[in-house]
Amino acid sequence: MGGLGVGNILHKNLILLFKWWWRFSESDNTLWKRIIKSVHDIKGDKASMDTFRNIKTGTWSSLTCNEPDIVKVRSILEDGMVLRVGDCSSIQFWHDRWCEAGVLKSIFPRLFAISLQKNSEISHMGEWAGSTWCWKLDWRRPLYDWESEEVRVLHQIIAQNGPKRYREDGLLWKNAEVAAYPTKYIKDKFNESLGSSLPKNILSIVWQKFIPPRAKLTLWLANKEKLKTADYLVEKGIIAPQNAWCPFCRSELESNSHILFTCRFAWRSWMEILKWWGLSASLHSKFPDFSTQWLGLVNVREHKDIWALTLGCVIWSLWYERNKIKFESKTPNLQNFVTSLKIRIGIWAKEIMGSSTYTPNVIYNADTFILQT
Template identity: 70%
Template sequence: MGDWIGSSWVWGLQWRRHLFDWENEDVQALQHIIHQKGPKRDTTDGILWKNAVAVSYPTKDITDKLSESLVPSLPKSVASIVWQKFIPPRAKLIVWLANKERLKTGDLLVEKGIIPPQDANCPFCGMFLESNSHILFVCRFSWSAWMEIINWWGLSAPLHNQPSKFSIQWLGLVNRRSHKDIWTLTLGCVFWSLWYERNQIKFKRKTPNLHNFVLSLKIRIGIWAKEMMGSDICAPNVIHNGY
Protein backbone atom coordinates (compact mmCIF):
# COMPACT_ATOMS: atom_id res chain seq x y z
CA MET A 1 0.00 0.00 0.00
CA GLY A 2 2.97 2.29 0.36
CA ASP A 3 6.52 2.76 1.60
CA TRP A 4 8.79 5.19 3.37
CA ILE A 5 10.93 7.48 1.21
CA GLY A 6 13.23 9.22 3.59
CA SER A 7 11.04 10.52 6.40
CA SER A 8 7.89 10.73 4.26
CA TRP A 9 5.29 8.06 3.58
CA VAL A 10 4.30 7.59 -0.07
CA TRP A 11 1.16 5.67 -0.93
CA GLY A 12 1.43 3.12 -3.73
CA LEU A 13 -1.95 1.89 -4.92
CA GLN A 14 -2.17 -1.29 -6.96
CA TRP A 15 -5.24 -2.58 -8.80
CA ARG A 16 -6.18 -6.15 -9.62
CA ARG A 17 -7.53 -5.20 -13.05
CA HIS A 18 -7.00 -2.55 -15.70
CA LEU A 19 -9.01 0.57 -14.93
CA PHE A 20 -11.55 2.03 -17.34
CA ASP A 21 -10.93 5.57 -18.55
CA TRP A 22 -13.87 6.91 -16.57
CA GLU A 23 -12.42 5.43 -13.35
CA ASN A 24 -9.14 7.35 -13.62
CA GLU A 25 -10.82 10.56 -12.42
CA ASP A 26 -12.02 8.78 -9.26
CA VAL A 27 -8.54 7.37 -8.67
CA GLN A 28 -7.00 10.83 -8.95
CA ALA A 29 -9.51 12.18 -6.46
CA LEU A 30 -8.71 9.31 -4.08
CA GLN A 31 -4.98 9.89 -4.40
CA HIS A 32 -5.43 13.59 -3.71
CA ILE A 33 -7.24 12.75 -0.48
CA ILE A 34 -4.94 10.04 0.85
CA HIS A 35 -1.70 11.86 0.00
CA GLN A 36 -2.73 14.53 2.49
CA LYS A 37 -2.69 11.93 5.25
CA GLY A 38 -0.34 9.12 6.07
CA PRO A 39 1.67 7.43 8.83
CA LYS A 40 4.23 9.48 10.69
CA ARG A 41 7.42 8.06 12.13
CA ASP A 42 7.54 7.74 15.92
CA THR A 43 3.82 8.58 16.10
CA THR A 44 0.90 6.29 16.88
CA ASP A 45 -2.18 6.75 14.70
CA GLY A 46 -5.55 6.99 16.40
CA ILE A 47 -9.09 8.33 16.15
CA LEU A 48 -10.21 11.28 18.21
CA TRP A 49 -13.94 11.18 18.92
CA LYS A 50 -14.91 14.68 20.02
CA ASN A 51 -17.67 15.38 22.56
CA ALA A 52 -18.24 11.70 23.28
CA VAL A 53 -17.01 9.16 25.78
CA ALA A 54 -16.82 5.64 24.38
CA VAL A 55 -14.70 2.51 24.69
CA SER A 56 -14.98 1.72 20.98
CA TYR A 57 -15.91 3.65 17.86
CA PRO A 58 -18.61 2.24 15.52
CA THR A 59 -17.23 1.60 12.03
CA LYS A 60 -20.39 2.88 10.35
CA ASP A 61 -20.11 6.24 12.11
CA ILE A 62 -16.52 6.60 10.92
CA THR A 63 -17.29 5.74 7.28
CA ASP A 64 -20.34 8.03 7.28
CA LYS A 65 -18.19 10.90 8.56
CA LEU A 66 -15.51 10.29 5.93
CA SER A 67 -18.00 10.18 3.06
CA GLU A 68 -20.42 12.91 4.08
CA SER A 69 -18.49 15.57 2.13
CA LEU A 70 -18.51 13.45 -1.03
CA VAL A 71 -22.13 12.24 -1.05
CA PRO A 72 -24.91 14.75 -0.36
CA SER A 73 -27.16 13.57 2.43
CA LEU A 74 -30.93 13.58 2.17
CA PRO A 75 -33.06 15.71 4.48
CA LYS A 76 -34.46 13.60 7.31
CA SER A 77 -38.02 14.09 6.04
CA VAL A 78 -37.03 12.66 2.65
CA ALA A 79 -34.96 9.81 4.10
CA SER A 80 -38.01 8.66 6.07
CA ILE A 81 -39.94 8.49 2.79
CA VAL A 82 -37.29 6.44 1.04
CA TRP A 83 -37.22 3.67 3.64
CA GLN A 84 -40.95 3.69 4.35
CA LYS A 85 -42.04 0.14 5.13
CA PHE A 86 -44.88 0.09 2.60
CA ILE A 87 -42.57 0.66 -0.39
CA PRO A 88 -41.49 -2.77 -1.75
CA PRO A 89 -37.80 -3.60 -1.31
CA ARG A 90 -37.25 -3.71 -5.09
CA ALA A 91 -38.31 -0.06 -5.31
CA LYS A 92 -36.46 1.36 -2.28
CA LEU A 93 -33.11 1.53 -4.10
CA ILE A 94 -34.60 3.40 -7.07
CA VAL A 95 -36.40 5.86 -4.79
CA TRP A 96 -33.19 6.42 -2.83
CA LEU A 97 -31.05 6.94 -5.95
CA ALA A 98 -33.69 9.18 -7.51
CA ASN A 99 -33.86 11.44 -4.46
CA LYS A 100 -30.07 11.64 -4.30
CA GLU A 101 -30.02 12.33 -8.06
CA ARG A 102 -27.72 9.36 -8.61
CA LEU A 103 -29.64 7.35 -11.22
CA LYS A 104 -27.40 6.17 -14.06
CA THR A 105 -28.88 8.56 -16.58
CA GLY A 106 -27.46 9.56 -19.95
CA ASP A 107 -25.71 12.72 -18.76
CA LEU A 108 -23.83 10.80 -16.06
CA LEU A 109 -22.84 7.98 -18.43
CA VAL A 110 -21.51 10.50 -20.97
CA GLU A 111 -19.53 12.28 -18.25
CA LYS A 112 -17.96 8.94 -17.27
CA GLY A 113 -17.12 8.11 -20.87
CA ILE A 114 -19.33 5.02 -20.92
CA ILE A 115 -21.60 6.05 -23.80
CA PRO A 116 -21.28 8.66 -26.59
CA PRO A 117 -23.42 11.83 -26.40
CA GLN A 118 -25.63 10.71 -29.31
CA ASP A 119 -26.86 7.77 -27.20
CA ALA A 120 -27.71 9.87 -24.15
CA ASN A 121 -31.07 11.35 -25.11
CA CYS A 122 -34.21 10.70 -23.10
CA PRO A 123 -35.81 7.36 -24.14
CA PHE A 124 -39.30 8.83 -23.63
CA CYS A 125 -39.12 11.90 -25.86
CA GLY A 126 -35.83 11.37 -27.70
CA MET A 127 -35.33 15.14 -27.88
CA PHE A 128 -33.31 16.19 -24.83
CA LEU A 129 -30.32 14.95 -22.87
CA GLU A 130 -31.44 12.46 -20.25
CA SER A 131 -30.81 13.68 -16.71
CA ASN A 132 -32.20 12.63 -13.35
CA SER A 133 -34.73 15.46 -13.25
CA HIS A 134 -35.62 15.20 -16.92
CA ILE A 135 -36.43 11.48 -16.94
CA LEU A 136 -38.50 11.76 -13.75
CA PHE A 137 -40.26 15.12 -14.11
CA VAL A 138 -39.30 17.50 -16.90
CA CYS A 139 -40.02 15.17 -19.82
CA ARG A 140 -43.58 15.58 -21.04
CA PHE A 141 -44.14 11.82 -20.77
CA SER A 142 -43.08 11.66 -17.11
CA TRP A 143 -44.84 14.83 -16.01
CA SER A 144 -48.06 13.76 -17.73
CA ALA A 145 -47.91 10.46 -15.84
CA TRP A 146 -47.58 12.26 -12.49
CA MET A 147 -50.48 14.56 -13.35
CA GLU A 148 -52.64 11.59 -14.39
CA ILE A 149 -52.08 9.97 -11.00
CA ILE A 150 -52.80 13.20 -9.13
CA ASN A 151 -55.99 13.73 -11.12
CA TRP A 152 -56.94 10.10 -10.49
CA TRP A 153 -57.07 10.92 -6.79
CA GLY A 154 -59.00 14.14 -7.37
CA LEU A 155 -56.08 16.40 -6.49
CA SER A 156 -54.24 19.26 -8.17
CA ALA A 157 -51.12 21.18 -7.19
CA PRO A 158 -47.96 22.77 -8.65
CA LEU A 159 -45.00 20.55 -7.85
CA HIS A 160 -41.22 20.96 -7.91
CA ASN A 161 -39.04 19.20 -10.49
CA GLN A 162 -36.22 18.47 -8.04
CA PRO A 163 -36.67 14.96 -6.52
CA SER A 164 -36.32 15.58 -2.78
CA LYS A 165 -38.43 18.76 -2.86
CA PHE A 166 -40.99 17.01 -5.04
CA SER A 167 -41.22 14.12 -2.55
CA ILE A 168 -41.89 16.48 0.35
CA GLN A 169 -44.52 18.39 -1.63
CA TRP A 170 -46.15 15.14 -2.73
CA LEU A 171 -46.77 13.96 0.84
CA GLY A 172 -48.10 17.40 1.72
CA LEU A 173 -51.01 16.89 -0.69
CA VAL A 174 -52.65 14.47 1.75
CA ASN A 175 -53.56 15.57 5.26
CA ARG A 176 -55.31 12.60 6.81
CA ARG A 177 -52.87 10.25 8.57
CA SER A 178 -54.74 7.14 7.45
CA HIS A 179 -54.00 8.02 3.81
CA LYS A 180 -50.29 8.80 4.24
CA ASP A 181 -49.18 5.18 3.77
CA ILE A 182 -50.94 4.61 0.44
CA TRP A 183 -49.85 8.05 -0.77
CA THR A 184 -46.20 7.27 0.06
CA LEU A 185 -46.52 3.88 -1.63
CA THR A 186 -47.89 5.64 -4.71
CA LEU A 187 -44.88 7.98 -4.77
CA GLY A 188 -42.50 5.02 -4.67
CA CYS A 189 -44.48 3.17 -7.31
CA VAL A 190 -44.32 6.04 -9.79
CA PHE A 191 -40.57 6.53 -9.27
CA TRP A 192 -39.90 2.84 -9.78
CA SER A 193 -42.31 2.48 -12.72
CA LEU A 194 -40.81 5.40 -14.63
CA TRP A 195 -37.31 3.98 -14.28
CA TYR A 196 -38.52 0.48 -15.21
CA GLU A 197 -40.35 1.82 -18.26
CA ARG A 198 -37.28 3.82 -19.24
CA ASN A 199 -35.19 0.63 -19.21
CA GLN A 200 -37.80 -1.29 -21.21
CA ILE A 201 -37.71 1.38 -23.91
CA LYS A 202 -33.93 1.80 -23.90
CA PHE A 203 -32.85 -1.84 -23.76
CA LYS A 204 -35.82 -3.81 -25.10
CA ARG A 205 -36.93 -1.36 -27.80
CA LYS A 206 -40.39 -0.89 -26.32
CA THR A 207 -42.39 1.96 -27.85
CA PRO A 208 -43.41 4.75 -25.40
CA ASN A 209 -47.17 4.81 -24.85
CA LEU A 210 -48.45 7.13 -22.14
CA HIS A 211 -51.97 5.71 -22.03
CA ASN A 212 -50.76 2.12 -21.55
CA PHE A 213 -48.13 3.21 -19.05
CA VAL A 214 -50.61 5.06 -16.83
CA LEU A 215 -53.05 2.11 -16.99
CA SER A 216 -50.34 -0.36 -15.92
CA LEU A 217 -49.18 2.11 -13.26
CA LYS A 218 -52.63 2.25 -11.65
CA ILE A 219 -52.84 -1.54 -11.67
CA ARG A 220 -49.38 -1.79 -10.12
CA ILE A 221 -50.32 0.63 -7.33
CA GLY A 222 -53.27 -1.62 -6.50
CA ILE A 223 -51.11 -4.76 -6.53
CA TRP A 224 -48.44 -3.16 -4.34
CA ALA A 225 -51.09 -1.99 -1.88
CA LYS A 226 -52.40 -5.53 -1.65
CA GLU A 227 -48.89 -6.97 -1.21
CA MET A 228 -47.52 -4.44 1.25
CA MET A 229 -50.62 -3.30 3.16
CA GLY A 230 -52.82 -6.36 2.89
CA SER A 231 -55.82 -4.42 1.63
CA ASP A 232 -57.30 -2.98 -1.53
CA ILE A 233 -56.79 0.72 -2.17
CA CYS A 234 -59.71 2.99 -1.40
CA ALA A 235 -61.66 4.76 -4.11
CA PRO A 236 -59.67 7.75 -5.43
CA ASN A 237 -62.28 10.35 -4.53
CA VAL A 238 -61.88 9.47 -0.83
CA ILE A 239 -58.63 11.45 -0.82
CA HIS A 240 -60.13 14.44 -2.58
CA ASN A 241 -58.69 17.65 -1.14
CA GLY A 242 -56.60 15.61 1.29
CA TYR A 243 -59.50 14.21 3.35
Protein backbone atom coordinates (compact mmCIF):
# COMPACT_ATOMS: atom_id res chain seq x y z
CA MET A 1 0.00 0.00 0.00
CA GLY A 2 1.28 3.50 -0.82
CA GLY A 3 2.03 6.33 1.54
CA LEU A 4 -1.51 7.68 1.41
CA GLY A 5 -3.14 4.53 2.66
CA VAL A 6 -6.00 3.92 5.04
CA GLY A 7 -3.55 4.10 7.94
CA ASN A 8 -2.96 7.80 7.36
CA ILE A 9 -6.64 8.64 7.41
CA LEU A 10 -7.19 6.66 10.58
CA HIS A 11 -4.30 8.41 12.24
CA LYS A 12 -5.65 11.79 11.21
CA ASN A 13 -9.04 10.95 12.66
CA LEU A 14 -7.43 9.71 15.80
CA ILE A 15 -5.57 12.97 16.29
CA LEU A 16 -8.80 14.90 15.74
CA LEU A 17 -10.65 12.65 18.15
CA PHE A 18 -8.15 13.53 20.83
CA LYS A 19 -9.14 17.15 20.48
CA TRP A 20 -11.91 16.24 22.89
CA TRP A 21 -9.30 15.40 25.47
CA TRP A 22 -8.09 18.98 25.20
CA ARG A 23 -11.56 20.51 25.03
CA PHE A 24 -12.66 18.68 28.16
CA SER A 25 -9.85 20.30 30.12
CA GLU A 26 -10.35 23.65 28.50
CA SER A 27 -14.06 24.21 28.95
CA ASP A 28 -15.44 24.77 32.38
CA ASN A 29 -19.00 24.17 33.24
CA THR A 30 -20.33 23.81 29.69
CA LEU A 31 -23.47 21.78 29.17
CA TRP A 32 -21.84 19.01 27.10
CA LYS A 33 -19.16 18.58 29.71
CA ARG A 34 -21.68 18.35 32.52
CA ILE A 35 -23.55 15.69 30.52
CA ILE A 36 -20.43 13.63 29.84
CA LYS A 37 -19.49 13.86 33.51
CA SER A 38 -22.87 12.77 34.70
CA VAL A 39 -23.34 9.95 32.14
CA HIS A 40 -19.98 8.38 32.97
CA ASP A 41 -19.83 9.37 36.63
CA ILE A 42 -16.60 11.28 36.13
CA LYS A 43 -14.82 12.91 39.04
CA GLY A 44 -12.35 15.61 38.17
CA ASP A 45 -12.53 18.50 35.74
CA LYS A 46 -9.42 17.95 33.65
CA ALA A 47 -8.77 15.16 31.17
CA SER A 48 -6.47 12.36 32.30
CA MET A 49 -6.49 8.58 32.42
CA ASP A 50 -7.46 8.83 36.08
CA THR A 51 -10.36 11.15 35.33
CA PHE A 52 -11.69 8.97 32.51
CA ARG A 53 -11.18 5.69 34.32
CA ASN A 54 -14.91 4.99 34.57
CA ILE A 55 -15.71 5.42 30.89
CA LYS A 56 -16.38 1.99 29.48
CA THR A 57 -18.64 2.60 26.49
CA GLY A 58 -19.15 4.98 23.59
CA THR A 59 -16.74 7.16 21.61
CA TRP A 60 -15.03 8.41 24.73
CA SER A 61 -13.99 4.94 25.76
CA SER A 62 -11.76 4.73 22.67
CA LEU A 63 -9.72 7.59 24.10
CA THR A 64 -8.73 5.50 27.08
CA CYS A 65 -8.14 2.10 25.50
CA ASN A 66 -4.74 0.50 25.10
CA GLU A 67 -4.49 0.27 21.31
CA PRO A 68 -0.82 1.05 20.52
CA ASP A 69 -1.65 4.02 18.25
CA ILE A 70 -4.03 5.48 20.79
CA VAL A 71 -1.49 5.06 23.56
CA LYS A 72 1.02 6.98 21.44
CA VAL A 73 -1.25 9.94 20.71
CA ARG A 74 -2.45 10.04 24.28
CA SER A 75 1.05 10.01 25.70
CA ILE A 76 2.16 12.82 23.39
CA LEU A 77 -0.83 14.82 24.55
CA GLU A 78 -0.48 14.02 28.25
CA ASP A 79 3.19 14.82 28.06
CA GLY A 80 2.64 18.27 26.55
CA MET A 81 -0.51 19.52 28.24
CA VAL A 82 0.18 21.72 31.22
CA LEU A 83 -2.41 23.01 33.64
CA ARG A 84 -1.54 26.55 34.54
CA VAL A 85 -2.49 26.97 38.14
CA GLY A 86 -4.30 30.26 38.67
CA ASP A 87 -7.03 31.02 41.15
CA CYS A 88 -7.74 27.26 41.22
CA SER A 89 -11.49 27.60 41.10
CA SER A 90 -11.71 25.05 38.28
CA ILE A 91 -9.14 22.47 39.37
CA GLN A 92 -9.99 19.68 41.76
CA PHE A 93 -7.30 19.00 44.34
CA TRP A 94 -7.52 15.20 44.46
CA HIS A 95 -8.88 14.29 41.03
CA ASP A 96 -7.08 16.53 38.55
CA ARG A 97 -3.53 16.32 37.42
CA TRP A 98 -2.19 19.72 38.41
CA CYS A 99 1.07 18.56 40.00
CA GLU A 100 3.86 17.25 37.86
CA ALA A 101 4.05 14.20 40.12
CA GLY A 102 0.61 13.03 39.00
CA VAL A 103 -2.96 12.78 40.26
CA LEU A 104 -2.85 13.09 44.03
CA LYS A 105 -5.57 10.55 44.83
CA SER A 106 -3.51 7.94 42.95
CA ILE A 107 -0.27 8.82 44.71
CA PHE A 108 -1.86 9.03 48.18
CA PRO A 109 -4.89 6.70 48.09
CA ARG A 110 -4.93 6.27 51.86
CA LEU A 111 -4.95 10.00 52.52
CA PHE A 112 -7.64 10.44 49.88
CA ALA A 113 -9.74 7.87 51.73
CA ILE A 114 -9.73 9.91 54.94
CA SER A 115 -9.99 13.35 53.33
CA LEU A 116 -13.04 15.45 54.15
CA GLN A 117 -12.48 17.41 50.94
CA LYS A 118 -12.68 14.63 48.37
CA ASN A 119 -14.34 16.67 45.63
CA SER A 120 -13.08 20.12 46.54
CA GLU A 121 -11.51 22.59 44.18
CA ILE A 122 -8.04 23.70 45.19
CA SER A 123 -9.38 27.16 45.95
CA HIS A 124 -11.43 25.65 48.80
CA MET A 125 -8.48 23.89 50.40
CA GLY A 126 -6.78 26.82 51.99
CA GLU A 127 -6.90 30.54 52.31
CA TRP A 128 -4.90 33.65 51.67
CA ALA A 129 -3.08 35.24 54.56
CA GLY A 130 -2.03 38.48 52.93
CA SER A 131 -0.15 37.41 49.83
CA THR A 132 0.68 33.93 51.14
CA TRP A 133 -1.45 30.88 50.39
CA CYS A 134 -1.96 28.65 53.44
CA TRP A 135 -3.12 25.11 52.80
CA LYS A 136 -5.86 23.76 55.02
CA LEU A 137 -6.37 20.03 54.62
CA ASP A 138 -9.10 18.40 56.70
CA TRP A 139 -9.10 14.75 57.74
CA ARG A 140 -11.89 12.54 58.98
CA ARG A 141 -9.93 11.54 62.11
CA PRO A 142 -6.58 12.20 63.81
CA LEU A 143 -3.66 10.94 61.71
CA TYR A 144 -1.48 7.96 62.53
CA ASP A 145 2.28 8.51 62.51
CA TRP A 146 2.79 6.99 59.09
CA GLU A 147 -0.06 9.08 57.73
CA SER A 148 1.54 12.24 59.07
CA GLU A 149 4.66 11.23 57.20
CA GLU A 150 2.62 10.96 53.98
CA VAL A 151 1.02 14.33 54.64
CA ARG A 152 4.50 15.80 54.98
CA VAL A 153 5.45 14.43 51.54
CA LEU A 154 2.15 15.68 50.13
CA HIS A 155 2.93 19.18 51.39
CA GLN A 156 6.34 19.04 49.75
CA ILE A 157 4.71 18.26 46.43
CA ILE A 158 2.01 20.90 46.56
CA ALA A 159 4.16 23.62 48.13
CA GLN A 160 5.65 24.86 44.85
CA ASN A 161 2.37 24.83 43.02
CA GLY A 162 -0.24 26.66 45.09
CA PRO A 163 -2.84 29.07 43.72
CA LYS A 164 -1.76 32.36 42.16
CA ARG A 165 -3.80 35.44 42.88
CA TYR A 166 -5.43 37.49 40.15
CA ARG A 167 -4.86 34.89 37.46
CA GLU A 168 -7.34 32.48 35.96
CA ASP A 169 -6.63 28.79 35.61
CA GLY A 170 -5.53 27.93 32.13
CA LEU A 171 -4.51 25.15 29.83
CA LEU A 172 -1.23 25.49 27.97
CA TRP A 173 0.80 23.53 25.51
CA LYS A 174 4.34 22.97 26.76
CA ASN A 175 6.84 25.38 25.13
CA ALA A 176 4.18 27.04 22.98
CA GLU A 177 2.95 30.59 22.86
CA VAL A 178 -0.57 29.74 21.88
CA ALA A 179 -3.01 27.92 24.11
CA ALA A 180 -4.65 25.73 21.50
CA TYR A 181 -4.81 22.08 20.58
CA PRO A 182 -1.53 21.51 18.70
CA THR A 183 -2.75 19.32 15.84
CA LYS A 184 0.39 19.69 13.76
CA TYR A 185 2.78 19.05 16.61
CA ILE A 186 0.94 15.88 17.59
CA LYS A 187 0.88 14.71 13.98
CA ASP A 188 4.63 15.24 13.60
CA LYS A 189 5.44 13.56 16.89
CA PHE A 190 3.18 10.69 16.03
CA ASN A 191 4.81 10.19 12.64
CA GLU A 192 8.21 10.26 14.30
CA SER A 193 7.11 7.58 16.71
CA LEU A 194 5.96 5.29 13.90
CA GLY A 195 9.59 4.49 13.20
CA SER A 196 10.25 3.29 16.73
CA SER A 197 8.25 0.90 18.81
CA LEU A 198 8.76 2.76 22.08
CA PRO A 199 7.09 6.14 22.57
CA LYS A 200 9.34 8.68 24.31
CA ASN A 201 7.73 8.55 27.67
CA ILE A 202 7.34 4.79 27.76
CA LEU A 203 8.31 4.99 31.41
CA SER A 204 5.26 6.94 32.42
CA ILE A 205 3.12 4.31 30.73
CA VAL A 206 4.96 1.61 32.58
CA TRP A 207 4.48 3.39 35.87
CA GLN A 208 0.78 3.99 35.22
CA LYS A 209 0.14 0.36 34.53
CA PHE A 210 2.46 -1.73 36.62
CA ILE A 211 3.27 0.10 39.80
CA PRO A 212 1.07 0.08 42.91
CA PRO A 213 -0.04 3.62 43.79
CA ARG A 214 1.96 3.68 47.03
CA ALA A 215 5.20 3.19 45.07
CA LYS A 216 4.57 5.71 42.31
CA LEU A 217 6.04 8.71 44.04
CA THR A 218 9.37 6.99 44.70
CA LEU A 219 9.56 5.87 41.09
CA TRP A 220 8.71 9.30 39.83
CA LEU A 221 11.39 10.90 41.99
CA ALA A 222 13.93 8.25 40.96
CA ASN A 223 13.13 8.88 37.31
CA LYS A 224 13.91 12.58 37.81
CA GLU A 225 16.94 11.81 40.00
CA LYS A 226 15.27 13.66 42.82
CA LEU A 227 15.35 11.09 45.61
CA LYS A 228 16.69 12.88 48.67
CA THR A 229 20.02 11.14 48.87
CA ALA A 230 22.93 12.35 51.00
CA ASP A 231 24.65 14.27 48.18
CA TYR A 232 21.58 16.49 47.95
CA LEU A 233 21.48 17.04 51.70
CA VAL A 234 25.19 17.92 51.75
CA GLU A 235 24.69 20.39 48.95
CA LYS A 236 21.86 22.04 50.87
CA GLY A 237 24.04 22.19 53.98
CA ILE A 238 21.65 19.94 55.92
CA ILE A 239 24.23 17.27 56.73
CA ALA A 240 28.02 17.25 56.83
CA PRO A 241 29.96 15.41 54.09
CA GLN A 242 31.34 12.92 56.62
CA ASN A 243 27.79 11.70 57.25
CA ALA A 244 27.00 11.21 53.59
CA TRP A 245 28.13 7.62 53.09
CA CYS A 246 25.96 5.16 51.23
CA PRO A 247 24.24 2.97 53.85
CA PHE A 248 24.72 -0.18 51.74
CA CYS A 249 28.49 -0.11 51.17
CA ARG A 250 29.59 2.65 53.57
CA SER A 251 32.47 3.44 51.28
CA GLU A 252 31.11 5.93 48.77
CA LEU A 253 29.06 9.11 48.72
CA GLU A 254 25.38 8.38 48.38
CA SER A 255 23.73 9.72 45.22
CA ASN A 256 20.69 8.69 43.18
CA SER A 257 22.80 6.91 40.62
CA HIS A 258 24.98 5.25 43.26
CA ILE A 259 22.24 3.91 45.49
CA LEU A 260 20.15 2.52 42.64
CA PHE A 261 22.74 1.34 40.13
CA THR A 262 26.46 1.64 40.77
CA CYS A 263 26.72 0.67 44.45
CA ARG A 264 27.93 -2.91 44.61
CA PHE A 265 24.89 -3.87 46.67
CA ALA A 266 22.52 -2.48 44.02
CA TRP A 267 24.60 -3.76 41.15
CA ARG A 268 24.74 -7.29 42.54
CA SER A 269 20.99 -7.24 43.12
CA TRP A 270 20.36 -6.36 39.48
CA MET A 271 22.78 -9.09 38.40
CA GLU A 272 20.95 -11.65 40.56
CA ILE A 273 17.66 -10.67 38.91
CA LEU A 274 19.20 -11.02 35.45
CA LYS A 275 20.63 -14.41 36.39
CA TRP A 276 17.22 -15.48 37.66
CA TRP A 277 15.90 -14.77 34.17
CA GLY A 278 18.82 -16.46 32.46
CA LEU A 279 20.13 -13.13 31.12
CA SER A 280 23.33 -11.17 31.30
CA ALA A 281 24.12 -7.58 30.35
CA SER A 282 26.32 -4.71 31.40
CA LEU A 283 23.93 -2.10 32.65
CA HIS A 284 23.85 1.68 32.44
CA SER A 285 24.14 3.82 35.56
CA LYS A 286 21.59 6.57 34.84
CA PHE A 287 17.88 6.05 35.16
CA PRO A 288 16.62 6.84 31.63
CA ASP A 289 19.32 4.82 29.84
CA PHE A 290 19.13 2.05 32.36
CA SER A 291 15.39 1.62 32.06
CA THR A 292 15.31 1.83 28.27
CA GLN A 293 18.01 -0.81 28.12
CA TRP A 294 16.30 -2.95 30.76
CA LEU A 295 12.94 -2.92 28.99
CA GLY A 296 14.67 -3.98 25.78
CA LEU A 297 16.26 -7.07 27.31
CA VAL A 298 13.14 -9.22 27.26
CA ASN A 299 11.38 -9.50 23.95
CA VAL A 300 8.97 -12.35 24.57
CA ARG A 301 5.58 -10.64 24.44
CA GLU A 302 3.99 -12.64 27.26
CA HIS A 303 6.74 -11.56 29.65
CA LYS A 304 7.11 -7.89 28.77
CA ASP A 305 4.64 -6.73 31.42
CA ILE A 306 6.14 -8.67 34.27
CA TRP A 307 9.57 -7.49 33.16
CA ALA A 308 8.50 -3.82 33.27
CA LEU A 309 7.00 -4.42 36.69
CA THR A 310 10.27 -6.02 37.84
CA LEU A 311 12.18 -2.85 36.94
CA GLY A 312 9.86 -0.71 39.06
CA CYS A 313 9.85 -3.20 41.89
CA VAL A 314 13.64 -3.42 42.17
CA ILE A 315 14.02 0.37 42.14
CA TRP A 316 11.36 0.82 44.78
CA SER A 317 12.75 -1.99 46.91
CA LEU A 318 16.30 -0.63 46.83
CA TRP A 319 15.04 2.70 48.12
CA TYR A 320 12.86 1.02 50.74
CA GLU A 321 15.77 -1.16 51.89
CA ARG A 322 18.04 1.87 52.01
CA ASN A 323 15.59 3.60 54.34
CA LYS A 324 15.29 0.52 56.56
CA ILE A 325 19.07 0.41 56.95
CA LYS A 326 19.43 4.12 57.44
CA PHE A 327 16.55 4.78 59.80
CA GLU A 328 15.91 1.43 61.48
CA SER A 329 19.50 0.23 61.69
CA LYS A 330 18.85 -2.90 59.66
CA THR A 331 22.03 -4.64 58.43
CA PRO A 332 22.41 -5.00 54.65
CA ASN A 333 22.15 -8.61 53.51
CA LEU A 334 22.18 -9.22 49.79
CA GLN A 335 20.80 -12.75 49.78
CA ASN A 336 17.83 -11.87 51.98
CA PHE A 337 17.18 -8.79 49.92
CA VAL A 338 17.10 -10.70 46.64
CA THR A 339 14.78 -13.32 48.12
CA SER A 340 12.37 -10.68 49.38
CA LEU A 341 12.57 -8.97 45.99
CA LYS A 342 11.39 -12.06 44.15
CA ILE A 343 8.52 -12.48 46.55
CA ARG A 344 7.55 -8.83 46.27
CA ILE A 345 7.55 -9.01 42.47
CA GLY A 346 5.07 -11.88 42.79
CA ILE A 347 2.88 -9.93 45.18
CA TRP A 348 2.83 -6.86 42.95
CA ALA A 349 2.07 -8.96 39.88
CA LYS A 350 -0.88 -10.57 41.58
CA GLU A 351 -2.12 -7.23 42.91
CA ILE A 352 -1.81 -5.37 39.61
CA MET A 353 -2.33 -7.93 36.89
CA GLY A 354 -4.75 -9.92 38.97
CA SER A 355 -3.94 -13.01 36.95
CA SER A 356 -3.12 -16.36 38.43
CA THR A 357 -0.28 -16.80 35.93
CA TYR A 358 2.02 -14.86 38.20
CA THR A 359 1.38 -15.99 41.74
CA PRO A 360 4.15 -15.21 44.23
CA ASN A 361 5.11 -18.87 44.17
CA VAL A 362 5.36 -19.12 40.38
CA ILE A 363 7.42 -15.95 40.27
CA TYR A 364 9.72 -17.15 43.00
CA ASN A 365 10.49 -20.19 40.90
CA ALA A 366 10.72 -18.14 37.74
CA ASP A 367 14.04 -19.58 36.66
CA THR A 368 12.36 -22.84 35.77
CA PHE A 369 9.13 -21.35 34.52
CA ILE A 370 10.60 -18.66 32.29
CA LEU A 371 13.17 -20.88 30.67
CA GLN A 372 10.53 -23.41 29.71
CA THR A 373 8.53 -20.97 27.60
